[in-house]
Amino acid sequence: MKRLMRLLAPALMTLLAAAVFLGGPRATHAANPKKNVVVFVVDDQGFQAGCYGNPVIKTPGIDALAAAGTRFTRAACTTASCSASRSVLMTGLYNHATGHYGHAHSYNHFSTYESVRSLPVLLSESGYRTCSIGKYHLAPEYVYHFDTYRNDGIQGNRNSVRMAENAREWISEDSDKPFFLYFCTNDPHRGGGPDGFSNFNDDPEHYPGITPVRYDPQDVVVPPWLPDSPECRGELAEYYQAISRLDQGMVRLIEVLKETGHWVDTLVMFLSDNGPPFPGAKTNLYEPGMNLPLIVRDPEQKQTGLVTDARVVWADITPTILDWCGVEVKPSPPVRTAPNEGKLSKGRGKPQPYRFHGRSFLPALGEEHPAGFDEVYASHTFHEITMYYPMRVIISGKYKYLFNIAHQLPYPFASDLYASPTWQGVLKRNEPMYGKRAVYAYLHRPRHELYDLEQDPHEVENLAFEPKYAEKLAELQKKLKAWQEKTKDPWVLKWEYE
Numbered sequence: 157m158k159r160l161m162r163l164l165a166p167a168l169m170t171l172l173a174a175a176v177f178l179g180g181p182r183a184t185h186a187a188n189p190k191k192n193v194v195v196f197v198v199d200d201q202g203f204q205a206g207c208y209g210n211p212v213i214k215t216p217g218i219d220a221l222a223a224a225g226t227r228f229t230r231a232a233c234t235t236a237s238c239s240a241s242r243s244v245l246m247t248g249l250y251n252h253a254t255g256h257y258g259h260a261h262s263y264n265h266f267s268t269y270e271s272v273r274s275l276p277v278l279l280s281e282s283g284y285r286t287c288s289i290g291k292y293h294l295a296p297e298y299v300y301h302f303d304t305y306r307n308d309g310i311q312g313n314r315n316s317v318r319m320a321e322n323a324r325e326w327i328s329e330d331s332d333k334p335f336f337l338y339f340c341t342n343d344p345h346r347g348g349g350p351d352g353f354s355n356f357n358d359d360p361e362h363y364p365g366i367t368p369v370r371y372d373p374q375d376v377v378v379p380p381w382l383p384d385s386p387e388c389r390g391e392l393a394e395y396y397q398a399i400s401r402l403d404q405g406m407v408r409l410i411e412v413l414k415e416t417g418h419w420v421d422t423l424v425m426f427l428s429d430n431g432p433p434f435p436g437a438k439t440n441l442y443e444p445g446m447n448l449p450l451i452v453r454d455p456e457q458k459q460t461g462l463v464t465d466a467r468v469v470w471a472d473i474t475p476t477i478l479d480w481c482g483v484e485v486k487p488s489p490p491v492r493t494a495p496n497e498g499k500l501s502k503g504r505g506k507p508q509p510y511r512f513h514g515r516s517f518l519p520a521l522g523e524e525h526p527a528g529f530d531e532v533y534a535s536h537t538f539h540e541i542t543m544y545y546p547m548r549v550i551i552s553g554k555y556k557y558l559f560n561i562a563h564q565l566p567y568p569f570a571s572d573l574y575a576s577p578t579w580q581g582v583l584k585r586n587e588p589m590y591g592k593r594a595v596y597a598y599l600h601r602p603r604h605e606l607y608d609l610e611q612d613p614h615e616v617e618n619l620a621f622e623p624k625y626a627e628k629l630a631e632l633q634k635k636l637k638a639w640q641e642k643t644k645d646p647w648v649l650k651w652e653y654e
Contacts, residue, residue: 191481192422193279194337194413195473196406197245199238199291199345200438201428202379203449204399212375213396217406218451221426225453226462226521232532232551234469236430236438236445237539238345239293241470243268245427246275246300246338248474248512250535252645258538260295266538267295273485273510274300275474276336282483285333287326289319290340302338313342314356314398316405317365324412334481341405344398346391346433348572350580353394365408369400380614381436381444381591387577388434395432419455423480425473426451435573436591436598439539441547441558442615446534454480454521464520466529467551471514479516486510513643533639537647543568546647550636556615557632558605561650566599592616604629 205215207222233241235251243256249272251257256268268274276286280303288302290313306322309315323337346352357368373389376396382388406426413419427450431437437444450468478485487510520526534549545568546561573579582590590598592614604620606629611617619625640648 190334190421192335192337192418193477193481194339194409194422194424195245195477196409196424196426197242197291197338197340198399198402198426198428199340199342200430200433201344201399201402201449202432202437202444202447204344204396204432205403205449207451208449210377212371212377214369214400215403215406217403217408217410218426218449220410221406221424221453222451223461225424225451225457225460226464228450228452228464228466228468230465230467231427231448231450232446232467232469232534233428233430233448234446234471234534235536236440237536238291238429239264239266240536240538241429242293242340245429245470245473246294247272248275248471248514250471250513250533250643250645252535252537252647253513253643256295258543259540260293264538264541265295266541268299270296270299272299275477276300276302276338278474278478278485279336279481279483281486282481283333284336284481285331286336286338287323288338288340289322289326290338291342292340311363312356313340314401315363315366316341316343316402317363317408320405320408320412321365323409324416327412327416327418336477339405339409341402343402344395344433346395346572346576349575350577352433352572352576353391353398357394357397363401366401366404369397371396379444379591381442381593382434383578383582383587383589383591385578385581387581391434391576391578421455423455423477424453425477427470427473433572434576435569435579436593438573439536439543439545439570441534441536441549443556443609443613446549452521454518457521459522462522462524464524464526466517466520466523466526467532468517468520468529469514469532469534471512472517473514475512475514476516476518479518533636533643535643535645539568539570543570546650548636548640548645548647550632550639551609552632552635554608554610555628555632556607556609557620557629557636559633559636560601560603560605561647561654563601563603567601604633606632 204210204213205218207219234244235241239259240251243251254268254272256266258264258266260266280286286302287304289306294300306326310319347355371393373393376389376392378384413422428448431445520529531552537546548559550557605618606620607615
C-alpha cells in the first residue's frame with residue numbers, strides 16, 4: 157500500500173495543482189515568496205496607446221509593457237462605470253450579484269455585500285502584504301481592505317511618477333512576504349464642466365517629476381464613433397496629454413521593479429476601468445465603452461510581445477491572479493436561513509465552495525487564437541444613482557446581443573459627459589449624427605440590439621428585427637437569460653414582467 161501511494165503521489169500533486177478555484181473546499185497554503193503582483197488600473201482609457209496602433213500618442217511605458225508581455229485585443233469591462241467596474245475586477249463577481257451597482261462615493265452610496273471576499277483580502281489571508289496607491293473608489297473598506305495605503309503627495313492620483321516612488325518605498329521594505337500592489341491613476345478621467353481636461357493640464361509645473369507632453373488638435377486620431385469636430389479634436393489633444401502623464405508613471409514603475417530585483421518575479425497587469433470619457437463610450441456597453449486595453453506581463457512566459465484575441469472580461473482578473481499565485485480559496489461559512497437566526501438552512505450545514513463568476517485566462521497568454529475564449533457577458537445598471545439604464549450583453553463568436561431593459565427611458569448622461577464641449581457642440585449645431593450613430597438612435601434605444609461585429613464593428617445595423625437572424629437572436633437570448641439566472645441577476649425577472 158505504501159509503495160502504491162508513493163507511485164500515485166506525483167499524479168495526486170499534479171491534480172491538486174491544476175484544480176480551479178470554482179471547485180470544492182480545500183486548504184489554504186503559504187504563498188510562493190517569488191510570486192508578486194502589480195495591477196495598474198487607469199481611469200477611462202480606451203485604445204489610445206502606441207502599442208494599440210495609435211501613431212500620434214506617446215506611451216513608451218505602456219508600449220514597453222506590451223513588448224514584454226501579452227496584449228489583448230478583445231478584452232472588456234463588464235460594466236462601463238468606474239466604481240462598479242473596479243468592484244468586478246477586485247472580486248471576480250458581477251456587480252449585479254454583489255450590490256455594487258454604481259459609484260461608491262457621495263449620494264450614490266453603492267457598496268459591496270459583506271459576504272464578498274475581495275482579491276486583497278484573499279491574498280492577505282494567504283501570506284501576502286498588500287498596498288493600494290491612488291484611486292480606490294470601492295466600499296466598504298473592510299471588504300476591500302489593504303494592509304497599507306501610500307498616497308502621500310500624489311496630487312489627486314494624477315502624479316503617477318510620485319505614485320511610483322511611493323511604490324518603491326513600500327516594495328523595498330524589509331519583508332519575506334510576497335506583495336500585491338494595486339496602482340490606480342485618476343488620469344485620464346476628465347473633470348467636471350466644459351474645461352474637463354484642461355483644468356488638470358494647464359500648469360506645466362503642477363506635477364513634480366512629470367514632463368508635460370502636449371498635442372496639436374490637428375494631429376490627433378478621431379475614432380469613428382466620435383464626431384470629427386474642432387471641439388472633439390481639442391478635447392482629444394488634452395486627453396492624450398493626460399494619458400502621456402500617466403504613462404510616465406508606468407515607465408518609472410517598470411524601473412522600480414527592475415531596481416528592486418522584482419521584474420523577474422512580478423506579474424504586471426495594465427488595464428482601464430471603462431472606455432474613454434466621451435458620450436458613446438463610458439457608461440455604454442457599446443464597443444467603445446467595454447472593449448478595452450489589457451496587457452499582461454508574466455515573468456515566467458518565455459515568448460514576449462504576443463497578441464491574443466481571447467475574449468476575457470474584468471470578472472476574470474481576480475481568478476487569474478489567484479491562479480498565477482497558486483492561492484487557493486477557503487470555503488465560505490455555512491449559510492443560515494436569515495441574518496438573525498442561528499438555524500442553518502436546509503442542506504447548507506457544511507462550508508460552501510467560494511465560487512467566482514470569472515475564470516483564469518492564464519492559458520490564453522501564450523496563444524494568439526486560444527480555444528474556449530470566444531464568449532463573454534456584461535452587466536451595467538447604474539453610473540450615478542440618477543442614471544438608471546440596465547443593459548445586459550452577450551458576445552458569442554462574431555455576434556453581440558444587447559438587452560436594454562429600460563429601453564422606454566431616454567439614455568441618461570453622466571454630468572461630465574453631457575458638459576463636454578464635444579457633446580455640447582453637437583447640440584449647439586443641432587447635428588443629426590454623433591460619429592457613426594444618429595443622435596436620436598443614441599438617445600432612444602430599442603429593447604433588443606443584435607450586431608455582427610465582423611461586418612459592423614461600429615454597431616450601427618441592428619439585426620434584431622431581421623427575420624433571417626431570428627434564430628441567432630433566440631439562441632443568444634436563451635444564453636443570456638441562463639447566465640443571468642446562474643449569476644443571480646435580479647433583472648432576470650424583466651424577461652417575464654416587461
